[in-house]
Every structure is written in structure tokens, then in C-alpha cells.
Amino acid sequence: MTSVDIRQQFLDFFKNKQHQIVPSAPIVIKNDPTLLFTNAGMNQFKDLFLGNGKPVHNRIADTQKCLRVSGKHNDLEEVGVDTYHHTMFEMLGNWSFGDYFKVEAIAWSWELLTEVYKLDKDRLYVTIFEGDEKEGLPKDTEAFDEWKKVISEDRILLGNKKDNFWEMGDTGPCGPCTEIHVDCRPDAERKLVEGKTLVNNDHPQVIEIWNNVFMQFNRLKDGSLQPLPAQHVDTGMGFERLVRVIQQKTSNYDTDVFTGTIAVIEKITGKQYDFSDTKQAIAFRVLADHIRAIAFTIADGQLPSNTGAGYVIRRILRRAVRYYYSYLGYNQPLLFQLMPILAKQFENVFPELNSQLDFVSKVVKEEEEGFLRTIEKGLDKFYRYFSTINKHIISNIPSKSELFSIEIPTTGILTKENYPEIFNQLVNLGNTEEFINQKISTAKKIYLIKGEMAFELYDTYGFPLDLTLLIARENGISVDEVGFEIALQQQKSRSRAAAVVDTEDWINLQENSVSKFIGYNNLDGVTSVVKYRKVKAKGKEGYQIVLAETPFYAESGGQVGDKGTLNFDGEHIIVNDTKKENNLTIHFTEVLPENIEGTVVAKVYTHLREATSIHHSATHLLHAALRQVLGTHVAQKGSLVNEEQLRFDFSHFAKVTDEEIAEIESIVNEKIRENVPVIINEMNKEDALKLGAMALFGEKYGDVVRVVVMDKNYSVELCGGTHVGYTGQLGFFKIKHETAVAAGVRRIEAVSGSVAEALAKEESNTLSSLRSTLKNPKDIVKALENLFTENSELRKKIEGFEAKQLNITRKELLQKVETINGIQFIGTQIEVSNGDALKKLCIDLKADIKDFVVVLTANVEGKAFVAIAIDETINASKGLDAQKIIKEQVAPLIKGGGGGQKLLATAGGQDASNLGLVVEKVKNILTFDFQ
Numbered sequence: 009m010t011s012v013d014i015r016q017q018f019l020d021f022f023k024n025k026q027h028q029i030v031p032s033a034p035i036v037i038k039n040d041p042t043l044l045f046t047n048a049g050m051n052q053f054k055d056l057f058l059g060n061g062k063p064v065h066n067r068i069a070d071t072q073k074c075l076r077v078s079g080k081h082n083d084l085e086e087v088g089v090d091t092y093h094h095t096m097f098e099m100l101g102n103w104s105f106g107d108y109f110k111v112e113a114i115a116w117s118w119e120l121l122t123e124v125y126k127l128d129k130d131r132l133y134v135t136i137f138e139g140d141e142k143e144g145l146p147k148d149t150e151a152f153d154e155w156k157k158v159i160s161e162d163r164i165l166l167g168n169k170k171d172n173f174w175e176m177g178d179t180g181p182c183g184p185c186t187e188i189h190v191d192c193r194p195d196a197e198r199k200l201v202e203g204k205t206l207v208n209n210d211h212p213q214v215i216e217i218w219n220n221v222f223m224q225f226n227r228l229k230d231g232s233l234q235p236l237p238a239q240h241v242d243t244g245m246g247f248e249r250l251v252r253v254i255q256q257k258t259s260n261y262d263t264d265v266f267t268g269t270i271a272v273i274e275k276i277t278g279k280q281y282d283f284s285d286t287k288q289a290i291a292f293r294v295l296a297d298h299i300r301a302i303a304f305t306i307a308d309g310q311l312p313s314n315t316g317a318g319y320v321i322r323r324i325l326r327r328a329v330r331y332y333y334s335y336l337g338y339n340q341p342l343l344f345q346l347m348p349i350l351a352k353q354f355e356n357v358f359p360e361l362n363s364q365l366d367f368v369s370k371v372v373k374e375e376e377e378g379f380l381r382t383i384e385k386g387l388d389k390f391y392r393y394f395s396t397i398n399k400h401i402i403s404n405i406p407s408k409s410e411l412f413s414i415e416i417p418t419t420g421i422l423t424k425e426n427y428p429e430i431f432n433q434l435v436n437l438g439n440t441e442e443f444i445n446q447k448i449s450t451a452k453k454i455y456l457i458k459g460e461m462a463f464e465l466y467d468t469y470g471f472p473l474d475l476t477l478l479i480a481r482e483n484g485i486s487v488d489e490v491g492f493e494i495a496l497q498q499q500k501s502r503s504r505a506a507a508v509v510d511t512e513d514w515i516n517l518q519e520n521s522v523s524k525f526i527g528y529n530n531l532d533g534v535t536s537v538v539k540y541r542k543v544k545a546k547g548k549e550g551y552q553i554v555l556a557e558t559p560f561y562a563e564s565g566g567q568v569g570d571k572g573t574l575n576f577d578g579e580h581i582i583v584n585d586t587k588k589e590n591n592l593t594i595h596f597t598e599v600l601p602e603n604i605e606g607t608v609v610a611k612v613y614t615h616l617r618e619a620t621s622i623h624h625s626a627t628h629l630l631h632a633a634l635r636q637v638l639g640t641h642v643a644q645k646g647s648l649v650n651e652e653q654l655r656f657d658f659s660h661f662a663k664v665t666d667e668e669i670a671e672i673e674s675i676v677n678e679k680i681r682e683n684v685p686v687i688i689n690e691m692n693k694e695d696a697l698k699l700g701a702m703a704l705f706g707e708k709y710g711d712v713v714r715v716v717v718m719d720k721n722y723s724v725e726l727c728g729g730t731h732v733g734y735t736g737q738l739g740f741f742k743i744k745h746e747t748a749v750a751a752g753v754r755r756i757e758a759v760s761g762s763v764a765e766a767l768a769k770e771e772s773n774t775l776s777s778l779r780s781t782l783k784n785p786k787d788i789v790k791a792l793e794n795l796f797t798e799n800s801e802l803r804k805k806i807e808g809f810e811a812k813q814l815n816i817t818r819k820e821l822l823q824k825v826e827t828i829n830g831i832q833f834i835g836t837q838i839e840v841s842n843g844d845a846l847k848k849l850c851i852d853l854k855a856d857i858k859d860f861v862v863v864l865t866a867n868v869e870g871k872a873f874v875a876i877a878i879d880e881t882i883n884a885s886k887g888l889d890a891q892k893i894i895k896e897q898v899a900p901l902i903k904g905g906g907g908g909q910k911l912l913a914t915a916g917g918q919d920a921s922n923l924g925l926v927v928e929k930v931k932n933i934l935t936f937d938f939q
């Protein structure tokens with residue numbers, strides 16, 4: 009059975025049991041501050057368990073893209089080292105929302121595994137929750153009784169809270185669970201050691217494949233368990249493990265989920281994969297695994313970056329790069345070359361990858377290139393640091409002599425063979441060879457790569473500790489691993505402290521916790537508080553309030569949250585932001601009213617909302633115009649809409665030209681003048697897609713989507729944002745900037761409505777004042793061009809005059825030559841228009857005199873300039889060095905700095921009052937030092 013068949017059979021099985029089959033939710037999570045990525049199939053249904061919404065179907069099944077690399081469920085360090093943990097994996101799941109419970113869930117999982125997939129019953133074990141006294145939770149006897157019907161009692165094992173009580177995170181829905189484990193060991197081994205002793209013991213061949221959770225509680229912040237309004241089933245089966253068991257392989261990587269990718273890596277690197285735990289084999293597994301996480305998250309709209317979810321992706325990508333760089337000896341971008349095979353493999357399950365193949369490949373390639381460059385820089389850093397370690401080794405050898413002045417080697421260990429010269433110097437300084445060797449060997453042990461350095465390489469240059477260890481070993485030294493661990497922990501606790509948002513439990517004032525948004529049509533409303541809580545973030549206290557009904561738009565789809573007021577019987581509280589948390593609209597305030605229990609009048613600041621809506625509608629018009637002008641590959645990659653402007657990020661591979669910008673602006677303004685009605689309809693996602701709506705990220709199953717149409721042949725988009733009634737309300741549209749944000753992603757910032765008018769006014773004012781400065785010419789551009797031409801002609805003339813003048817000055821200078829101790833000396837202050845002229849004169853004078861020292865100074869508009877030229881023979885015979893004189897004698901006198909070569913050096917400074925002294929100083933050197 010291929011992996012494709014296995015997945016399909018799961019879905020078909022539950023379809024036959026009246027389950028609605030739904031697509032995977034995006035792997036990147038929006039609107040849930042507790043999670044960055046989907047880490048379990050149930051995430052998208054969290055609200056349904058908590059009672060914050062009603063399910064459309066009460067039985068659902070799917071395959072969900074999951075990622076467990078941060079937070080409570082984090083398997084990253086295991087991945088590749090073992091053969092059955094993954095970053096991205098598929099979780100096959102079936103759900104009941106207040107419908108069937110333990111009886112059916114258990115019976116069906118047994119039926120599917122043993123009758124459809126025909127797994128050997130002899131190899132299966134199940135675990136059930138043994139209860140927990142401290143939590144006041146009983147043993148799960150119902151699950152036990154159900155299992156007894158199909159499996160012998162000695163195969164039903166009791167599990168503790170850690171293994172058999174599933175929790176989504178520190179808070180949230182949870183409940184007892186029953187797991188199904190498979191013993192894949194050969195018969196001979198099974199005879200020797202009983203399978204049940206290996207369950208939940210990290211044995212690579214005795215593994216869990218399916219978890220059936222019976223959701224009954226909500227874990228609150230204070231640690232207590234609150235019963236849920238209804239009981240639900242949440243199951244999750246690891247698809248890659250299931251395939252491995254059915255295909256009878258000893259490793260997930262030997263199944264057809266991964267073998268295609270591994271074969272491509274073999275072809276690219278010329279290395280061979282084997283089932284072992286050598287670094288090379290681990291590297292193969294890491295690459296085959298990580299490319300999936302990277303590709304699917306980018307396809308779901310998360311670009312690698314330096315913060316949050318984007319940073320997690322960047323770290324995964326870098327982990328993969330380090331593995332191929334260090335252990336497959338490959339130092340070019342590799343991961344992006346795996347994209348085509350992956351896109352093809354998932355073409356029918358997760359088509360979003362194939363449809364964005366070019367884009368995702370480009371982003372991955374550019375990230376790889378960037379990081380490979382960083383690795384080179386890190387190596388450079390390493391070797392520079394390494395040279396200082398050698399310095400320590402040398403200075404650690406006690407001796408009467410000055411060892412510090414010895415030239416330091418940059419790489420390699422100080423041995424007689426490596427550095428005979430240094431070694432001999434040490435011997436010449438009176439050390440015996442034996443003594444030096446003994447000192448070096450002890451010093452080597454003391455001087456290893458310091459923990460902080462290993463950490464800097466890790467943190468700034470992305471070197472994992474094992475890469476630093478590898479390079480250190482190659483250079484014959486070791487690394488202070490404990491010091492590294494300490495530095496790492498210190499950083500972790502620093503970032504934890506910075507990120508802490510302390511949220512107290514909700515205080516419920518009403519049973520019903522669903523908050524209704526009425527703000528599409530109303531900007532105010534009379535309502536009441538459903539619940540509220542206190543929060544503390546970055547040391548500041550505040551409150552979050554949920555209303556039964558609210559006109560406040562919660563930040564989403566790039567549109568900022570509304571601001572406004574809540575009036576509690578005459579007491580006005582300011583709402584300074586509104587955000588979504590799952591299905592709840594949360595109003596952020598700094599204070600609470602004295603009486604929170606009465607009615608409240610909620611009022612949005614209308615001028616802000618209107619300006620924001622104008623920018624949102626303008627974004628849709630822009631999006632459609634971009635697709636018309638640049639092509640249909642243009643897809644939204646991010647957007648920010650507020651009262652001041654709109655920012656729209658989209659996939660496109662070249663700079664948008666000025667002509668294209670002009671055309672885009674014209675199309676949008678044309679649509680504004682057409683005054684098209686903005687028609688908005690609610691429907692389910694599938695119907696909307698049929699209408700040709702452009703799908704964005706973040707919608708999940710069951711969401712009723714809004715379809716926003718501005719001329720059905722021009723712009724049809726899925727969008728939850730607020731909009732104007734007619735495009736004419738936008739008035740005018742103007743693009744401010746076009747820039748690059750990431751590989752293959754461009755950004756446009758634009759304005760519309762009164763903001764655009766203000767911008768136009770500002771530009772026109774600038775133009776008016778320019779025109780009047782230019783004395784109101786007929787053609788302002790021509791007038792400016794004339795000015796520039798005139799200016800450059802004048803400059804040329806001046807340069808001609810200056811050259812003539814310099815020639816005269818040169819001749820005058822030659823009259824002033826003095827002979828001091830056999831040196832032809834010229835030293836004087838002259839009149840020039842810039843400092844460069846001094847240097848030029850010095851160079852010109854060379855042709856006229858011999859054995860010279862020339863010091864020229866000038867005061868140009870209060871600033872001091874000095875040039876010193878010294879003839880080669882004088883430099884050689886007297887050791888006079890222009891650069892040295894400039895730096896040591898001249899620069900301090902003129903309060904400035906300078907530099908150059910030993911034969912010609914210049915300086916500039918703030919203080920021109922001492923220029924006479926400068927000449928005197930040099931003259932004195934010639935007069936007295938060489939008598």
C-alpha cells in the first residue's frame with residue numbers, strides 16, 4: 009500500500025462513519041497568542057471544545073499539517089537523530105463535538121487498524137489513564153471496559169498523567185487519553201523480551217501510533233480543571249509512523265513518504281544514505297525532514313524572519329544547512345533543489361505547495377545563500393579568535409624575555425613543525441625545547457574555545473555546538489561545553505523574561521462567552537461585559553474586556569483593531585486596541601470602570617475607522633490592478649491597513665518600474681471614478697472559491713467567509729475587513745513607495761482618501777515654492793536643467809582658473825626654498841579653495857626639487873588643512889616619515905586627524921589658529937634632529 013492509499017483509506021473509513029472530511033488548516037496559526045504553529049489536529053477546533061462557537065458538523069475527519077518545534081510539544085533535537093520524530097508531520101484525526109464518545113472512538117480505531125489496515129493484533133498494545141489522586145481524577149474504567157471487548161486484558165496497560173492525560177498547552181482543553189502502540193520488532197526479539205515492557209520507553213521499534221483523547225476539561229491558569237460544557241473526542245494518528253508500520257519498515261525514512269526526497273539528496277551530493285546513526289545518515293534524515301517544515305510554512309504565508317514564527321523557520325532551515333555543510337560536504341544551496349519532488353508528492357493533498365513552487369523555491373534558495381555567507385563569516389571569526397588562543401599559549405610560557413612581541417600565528421597549534429621560527433625564537437630566549445613542549449601541552453588544555461565564544465558563534469553566526477566542536481577538533485583544541493550551556497541558558501531566561509505576558513484567568517460575568525461582532529454596519533452599540541481579565545506585559549498592567557456585542561473591529565487580515573470608548577453609565581474608558589483571540593473579540597483598556605456589571609455603550613472612533621476602511625478598499629483595488637499589470641502570479645504575502653496608509657506585500661520577482669507604477673495608479677483611480685458599489689456577501693469558503701475569489705491565508709474549516717466584490721470582473725476577494733460602500737468614497741489613490749522585503753516579495757505603500765489629498769497638497773506646495781524660488785519660469789523642469797548645466801559649466805571654468813593659480817603658486821613656492829642640514833625645505837601657508845589643492849601642489853613640486861621636505865598649510869573657511877611631502881632619499885637617509893609626523897605632531901595641533909603614506913600625508917582639523925606652529929614644528933625637526 010502506498011502512502012497515498014493509506015491516507016485515503018483513513019479518510020474514506022471515517023467518511024463512511026458520517027464524518028465530514030475537511031482540508032487541513034494552515035500550519036501557521038493566526039489569532040492565537042498561545043501558539044505559533046498548528047501542533048495538533050485539534051487546534052483549529054479549540055473553540056468548539058471550549059464552547060466559543062457552534063460546529064457546522066459534529067463529526068469531522070482530516071489530515072492536518074502539524075509542526076512541533078516550539079512550546080510545550082517540541083521534538084526538534086530528536087529529529088534526524090532518531091528515525092521516528094519529525095518537525096512537520098501529518099496527523100490523521102477524527103473528531104466528535106458533543107456527539108459520540110469513548111465507545112465508538114475505541115471500537116472504530118480498532119476496526120480501522122485491524123480490519124482495514126490489517127495490522128497484526130498480536131503486535132498491538134493500548135494504554136489507558138490510571139487516574140491521578142492529586143488532580144482528583146479517577147481511572148478511566150470506561151475506556152478499559154471498551155478495550156476489554158476487543159483485546160486481551162494483559163495488553164491494556166495503565167499510564168500516568170504524563171502519558172495518558174493529554175493537554176494542549178499550559179492552559180486550554182484537555183482530558184484522559186488512550187494510546188495505541190505497535191511492536192515492530194522481529195519475532196525472535198519479541199520472544200525474548202515482552203513488548204509491553206517496552207511501551208512508552210523510547211524503543212525505536214515499539215512506538216505509539218494513535219492517540220484518542222476524550223476532552224472533558226479546560227485547564228485554567230491557576231492549574232485547576234474546569235469541566236467543559238460538553239464531552240468531545242479528539243484523535244490523532246501519526247501518518248508517517250502508520251505508513252512505516254504498514255509498509256513494514258524499521259524507519260519512517262524508509263517509507264515512500266521520504267525515499268523520493270532522499271534519492272534526490274543522494275544525487276545532488278553524490279553521497280549514499282544508509283540506516284545508521286553516523287552524522288552523514290543523520291544529515292540525510294534532517295534534510296528530508298526539514299525541507300517539509302520549511303516548504304509548507306512558507307507556502308502557508310510565513311516567511312523566514314528574525315522574530316516569532318519566522319525565526320523558528322529560519323532556525324530549522326539553518327539547522328538543515330549546517331548538516332549538509334558539515335556532514336555532506338556540500339557548500340551550495342541544496343534545500344531549494346528538493347522542492348519540485350516535494351510539490352509533486354503532495355500535489356493532491358496539499359496543493360498549495362505546487363501552486364507556489366517558484367515562489368517558495370526562491371525564498372528558500374535566498375535564505376540558504378544568506379546563511380552560507382554567514383557560515384563563512386563565522387569561520388573567519390573562529391580563526392581570528394583561534395589566533396588569540398595561540399597568543400595565550402605563547403604568553404603563558406613564563407620567561408624573562410618579552411614574549412608578547414612575537415609575531416602570532418593565525419591558525420594551527422604552536423609546534424616546532426608548524427611554526428619553526430617562533431619556536432626558535434623561544435629557544436633563543438633561553439627556554440629549552442623540553443620546557444616549551446611541556447608548557448604548550450599544558451597550555452593547550454587550559455586554553456580551549458571559551459563558552460561565550462562558542463555561544464557567540466551559535467547565536468550570531470548560527471553555528472550549532474557540534475559544528476564548533478568539529479572545527480575545534482580539526483584544529484586540535486577543545487570547547488568549554490559547560491560554559492556554552494551556561495551562556496545558552498542565560499540567553500533563554502533573558503528572552504523568557506522579555507516575552508512574558510502574564511494573563512490572569514477570565515472573570516466570567518455571563519455564561520455565554522460568544523461575542524458577536526456588529527461593527528460592519530454599526531459604529532456604536534449598547535451591550536454588556538461578558539468577561540474580563542487582568543494582563544501584565546512588559547511591566548505594564550492593563551485589562552482585556554469581552555462584550556456580548558461589539559462594534560469594535562479586532563485586528564485581522566492586516567487591518568488594525570479599532571480604537572474608541574466604552575461608556576459605563578457616564579464613566580468613559582478608552583479602548584486603545586482590539587484584537588482577536590480565537591473567536592473572541594478582546595478590547596484592551598488601561599483601567600476598569602467602577603461598575604463593570606451594568607450596560608455599556610461601546611463607540612468606535614469613526615474618523616479612524618473611516619480612514620482605515622478607505623485604505624482597506626484601496627488595497628483590494630490595488631491587488632487587482634497589480635495582477636492586471638504585472639501578471640496573475642501576484643499573490644498577497646502580507647498587508648497592513650490603518651488610518652494613515654496601506655502596505656501591501658506581494659510575490660513578484662522584479663522591481664516594479666515607474667511606468668508600471670503609473671499604470672497601476674491609473675487603473676485604481678479609474679475604478680474609483682467609476683464609483684463601483686462594494687458588494688459584500690457571506691457564504692462558505694467552498695462557494696466563495698467557486699465564485700473566483702482570491703483565497704487568503706488563515707481561513708479554516710467551518711469559517712463563514714465574506715466575499716467582497718468591487719465589479720465582479722475586476723476584484724473578488726475573501727476578506728473579513730471593513731470597507732466603504734462605493735469606491736468613489738476613496739477620492740484618490742497614490743503610491744508612495746515600492747521596495748523589496750524578501751526574496752521574491754515586493755512591498756507597495758500607498759494612500760487614499762483625505763490622506764492622499766493631504767499628500768498631493770504637500771507635494772504641490774513644495775512645487776509652488778520651488779517655482780517661486782526659480783522666479784516662476786514657464787517650464788520648471790527646463791529651468792532646473794538649465795541651472796544644472798550652467799552650474800557644471802561654471803565649475804569647469806573655476807577648475808581651469810584654479811589650475812592656473814596653482815601653477816603660479818608653485819612657481820612662487822620654488823622661490824622660497826630654504827636649505828636646512830642639506831634638506832630643501834618649503835614650509836608655508838597658502839591660499840587655496842580646498843584641501844585637495846595642497847596635495848596636488850606637493851605632487852607637482854616633486855618634479856622641480858630634490859632632497860626635499862614640503863609642508864603646506866591652508867585655512868579654508870576656518871578649517872585647517874595640511875599636506876607634507878618627503879623625498880624618498882630623505883626618507884631613506886634620515887628616517888623621516890610624513891605619515892608619522894602628520895599623526896603625531898600635526899593632527900593634535902589642528903584638532904583633527906590625518907593619514908597617508910610615508911612620502912605623502914595629509915591632515916584636516918577644526919582649529920586653523922595653529923597653522924604657523926605646524927610649519928615651525930617641522931622646521932625644528934629638520935634643524936635640530938639632524939645636526
Ligand code: SER
Nearest residue numbers: 048219221242243244
Ligand atoms: N490532540 C491529541 C494529540 O495531539 C490527539 O489528537 O496527540
